[in-house]
Amino acid sequence: MKTLLLAEWIAPMNRPPLHQAGVVFDESRILAVAPANTLRQQHPDATLIDAGAAIILPGLINAHTHLELSDCTRLCPPPDSFVQWLKDVISRTTQDPANLASSVQHAISTATAQCLRFGVTTVADISRQCHLTRPLLRQSPLRVVSYGEVQAMAERRDLLEPRLATAIDRTHASDRLRVALSPHAPYSIEATGYRRCLQLAKNHHLPLATHLAETPDEATFLANHTGPFRDLWDFLHAWDDRVPTFPAGPIRFAQSLGLLDHPTLLAHVNYCDDDELAILAASQASVVYCPRTHAYFNHPPHRWRDMLARGINVAVGTDSAASSPDLNLVDDLRLLHRLAPDLSPETLWQMATLRAARALDQHQSLGSITPGKAPDFALFPVATRDPLREVLETHRLLPAQLWIAGQPVYPPP
Numbered sequence: 001m002k003t004l005l006l007a008e009w010i011a012p013m014n015r016p017p018l019h020q021a022g023v024v025f026d027e028s029r030i031l032a033v034a035p036a037n038t039l040r041q042q043h044p045d046a047t048l049i050d051a052g053a054a055i056i057l058p059g060l061i062n063a064h065t066h067l068e069l070s071d072c073t074r075l076c077p078p079p080d081s082f083v084q085w086l087k088d089v090i091s092r093t094t095q096d097p098a099n100l101a102s103s104v105q106h107a108i109s110t111a112t113a114q115c116l117r118f119g120v121t122t123v124a125d126i127s128r129q130c131h132l133t134r135p136l137l138r139q140s141p142l143r144v145v146s147y148g149e150v151q152a153m154a155e156r157r158d159l160l161e162p163r164l165a166t167a168i169d170r171t172h173a174s175d176r177l178r179v180a181l182s183p184h185a186p187y188s189i190e191a192t193g194y195r196r197c198l199q200l201a202k203n204h205h206l207p208l209a210t211h212l213a214e215t216p217d218e219a220t221f222l223a224n225h226t227g228p229f230r231d232l233w234d235f236l237h238a239w240d241d242r243v244p245t246f247p248a249g250p251i252r253f254a255q256s257l258g259l260l261d262h263p264t265l266l267a268h269v270n271y272c273d274d275d276e277l278a279i280l281a282a283s284q285a286s287v288v289y290c291p292r293t294h295a296y297f298n299h300p301p302h303r304w305r306d307m308l309a310r311g312i313n314v315a316v317g318t319d320s321a322a323s324s325p326d327l328n329l330v331d332d333l334r335l336l337h338r339l340a341p342d343l344s345p346e347t348l349w350q351m352a353t354l355r356a357a358r359a360l361d362q363h364q365s366l367g368s369i370t371p372g373k374a375p376d377f378a379l380f381p382v383a384t385r386d387p388l389r390e391v392l393e394t395h396r397l398l399p400a401q402l403w404i405a406g407q408p409v410y411p412p413p
């Protein structure tokens with residue numbers, strides 16, 4: 001069945017917005033994008049829906065979150081340090097195994113409702129409990145790149161292979177749920193584990209993500225196993241001295257492992273000097289900046305604009321509810337618009353669409369309104385002739401409609 005969706009504006013993202021235009025699609029793909037009159041003439045058999053005073057955007061892509069933490073809401077004021085925050089999240093989410101499945105189910109339900117309300121159609125979800133989250137997410141309308149998270153260091157080194165097996169298990173994969181892999185961070189998985197993940201990602205064509213350079217303590221820990229991350233291992237009573245050191249910081253660590261010769265998604269990269277910026281610019285990796293989470297931890301200004309200027313692919317994510325007020329990705333774009341009012345609104349929207357799709361290695365099928373790509377759309381009500389700016393400057397404005405795979409999912413049919 002063909003649908004013709006028209007609106008005052010459409011913003012395909014790979015070209016400038018079109019006025020009084022629309023998109024024709026079926027359940028699997030976009031067929032045409034053009035002015036309204038052209039589409040009416042060429043597709044008289046399509047079911048016509050005129051959204052009126054709205055802008056049609058590609059479905060938004062949250063390039064970094066942890067949906068299973070959606071009930072672990074953030075503490076205000078924030079804990080004194082990142083490691084104190086981590087300890088707090090660990091203690092709040094470690095529970096009786098008998099309750100785990102039901103609490104994960106509730107968190108995923110909370111998360112899914114938020115994504116759909118905020119215009120997000122695709123999520124890069126990092127999941128430690130992927131054996132529980134994948135069957136739940138498969139039932140939701142969302143598209144999910146489900147990165148099974150792997151931690152394996154020190155006395156927990158031997159957990160590498162069983163955790164990898166769970167992470168790459170494709171039992172619950174579907175045309176909307178893609179299995180992917182995430183070695184967690186340089187303070188929780190050793191070089192051997194990272195190399196194994198990279199090899200599996202290449203062999204099985206799995207998107208790959210890791211947390212990198214999130215705090216300056218990562219470099220200290222890598223160099224000599226001291227500082228707050230070592231305190232965390234002592235707190236867990238799981239340290240041993242066979243963990244190798246690395247002297248030159250997390251970005252060169254990732255480079256040494258081959259992660260930067262691959263389209264790896266690097267979450268955060270909050271700490272990056274000019275030489276490291278040049279390394280990233282020569283790499284195939286993408287950076288995901290999580291603006292409201294970054295602000296919560298009070299990091300120094302993120303170098304996302306320097307990254308964009310150097311040609312690095314930068315996308316936006318919310319990170320989890322444990323550090324972000326909610327999963328409203330547009331509010332992250334609104335913060336960026338306030339931080340960089342001179343930057344074009346279209347560049348910001350691309351960070352939640354085209355650039356995000358590339359960060360997830362999904363740009364062949366997602367991220368722009370282009371014939372052949374998936375028919376996922378978010379429609380926002382607008383009234384001005386600068387609609388991309390208007391949505392960013394209208395506090396709390398929410399989508400009027402959301403479509404995934406050619407079907408309306410919001411408002412509920």
Ligand SMILES: [Zn+2]
Pocket residue numbers: 064065066126211267319320
């Ligand atoms: Zn994260």
